[in-house]
Amino acid sequence: MSKELRGQLIYSNPLDSPEAIADFRLEGQAACSFPLGRLRMENAADPKEGQKSNFVLWCPESFPADLSVEWDFWPIREPGLCILFFSAQGRQGEDLFDPALAQRTGEYDMYHHGDIHAFHISYFRRRYPEERAFHLCNLRKSYGFHMVAQGADRIPPVADAAGPYRMRVDKLGAKVAFYINDLLIFEWEDDGATFGRLLGGGKLGFRQMAPLMAEYANLKVYELG
Known part of the structure; x- marks a missing residue:
């Protein structure tokens, strides 16, 4: 998709201070800091706890179905992986933060086999040996654990990384479609049947898998169309 399709900027957040994320919703345990004037996140729970040591940080805004999301990304410490959730809402159309939905605490299955629908893109996948040997980005659609697209991850390991990397969905x-530094990583078209109905608007959030440390800045969301 072309940047020329972008319409109005509807959300902008520098992610540069505690005040910038004061209204964000954290699920799980994380340490958030701003040593370089950008959001640094790492797990606060022991990685030995497995999925219980991972977390998701949600932006509080609800966004339309057609959008372009951009953010800057720096990997600081491996292993681990990152995910962006988007178009996230309850399976019956509820707001993601509706108290009627089951509580979520960072464990992965709560997000793909819980009571929400969402897309999620996993990138900088460096948690397991097979991921470190062959770097890929994945697009999955939920409810369910449907792998619908893959593409090569152009971000090098931490030792050679020289961010920021401009991420775009x-x-x-x-x-x-997913891009890193304007390079198309993958593009996929949903038929609205094979993996469930087309997803609309909703919320977006950043997930990390322990013990990764990474930084984020300059989150922007545009209308598309």
Whole structure:
């Protein structure tokens, strides 16, 4: 998809101070700091606890179905992985933070086999040996654990990384595209049947898998269309 399709900037957050994320919703345990004027996140629970040591930080805004999301990313410490959730809402159309939905505390299955729908893109996947040997980005659609697209991850290991890497996700109608530094990583079109109905608007959030440490800045969301 082309940047020329972008319309109005509807959300902008520098992620540069505690005040910038004061209204964000954390699920799980994380340590958030701003040593370089950008959001640094790492697990606060012991990685030996497995999925209980992972977490998701949600932006409080609800966004439309057609959007372009951009953010800057720096990997600081491996191993681990990162995920962006988007178009996240309850399976019956509830707001993601509706108290009627089951409590979520960072364990992965709560997000793909819980009571929400969402897309999620996993990138900088460096948690397991097979991920470190062959770097890929994945797009999954939930409810369910449906792998719908993959592409090569152009971000090098931490030792060679020289961020920021400008990440971008475009969702327009049935199409989803993912870019790193304007290089297309994958593009996929949903038929609205094979993996469930087309997903609409909702919330977005950042997930990390322990013991990764990473930094984020300059979150921007545009209307698409």
